[in-house]
Amino acid sequence: MGGAVTPHPETQAVLRANQALYDAFESGDIDLMSALWLDGPEAGSVACIHPGWSPLHGRDVVLRSWSMIMANTTYIQFVLTDLEARVTDDVAVVTCGENMLTDLPVDPDAVPGEAIAGLAGGRAVATNVFRRTADGWRLWLHHASPVLTRDQPEGMGEGNA
């Protein structure tokens, strides 16, 4: 259920590009991350909304934010759920649940990487918009936001579409 989306021949390529965003975040590799985002004449129209943040505009600012976030993340792992890809010839829109496992803040006096207090789970939801380029699908916009399930009325949850 949930969107009788007409399959497009590029759907699998789009889903791979979507997965690559989370792989890059998990690996903390800014070069990998940079390669995923739209570049060239339209680099200024790139946008990114991290959970709870205002929008960031422009490829350089967006990549700087990822550098900061990844530098401040010692461990993160994603399991993506409810992947839905909508694909036209030039633009694709993916929605997914971002189920995260991260380390809890370490003791500030501890040796880095040695004193993980434990692991914490979290859930967000993302809209990822891609542009098709000669080099493949590139991220144009990422919008992630926290899910507060308590606010969602009965019968309006996932899987009810």
Next chain:
Amino acid sequence: MGGAVTPHPETQAVLRANQALYDAFESGDIDLMSALWLDGPEAGSVACIHPGWSPLHGRDVVLRSWSMIMANTTYIQFVLTDLEARVTDDVAVVTCGENMLTDLPVDPDAVPGEAIAGLAGGRAVATNVFRRTADGWRLWLHHASPVLTRDQPEGMGEGNA
């Protein structure tokens, strides 16, 4: 600053379609709201993420959620800020700040519409994705999320792009 977006001849039409979403919400008019969303063979691929919610998929479920939300809103007014429209021939992506003025919960014993405790402000950020149809631009996806400005690092706010 913030996105040297190449102007597209359809930009103004897209921004009017974007404004119409908020006008429909303010007026609580579900017929007006229905007319704004993509219909036809791809109606199932419509998606909507209300602040804090998981994604809703499919035109019918999305419109049902708007009916519920509008029925539970006695007063809401929006001022949109930081509008950025990215337009291709068939798809447009708008980001904007949603600055809301709503009434505070009324005394449950009060006569409806007579006992507004006051007004409350709120701020969210939205990504609105539109498809171009023979009848004009129609909403394909709406993703709104709360802004928690305290979480945003210095130098990574709006206007810094």
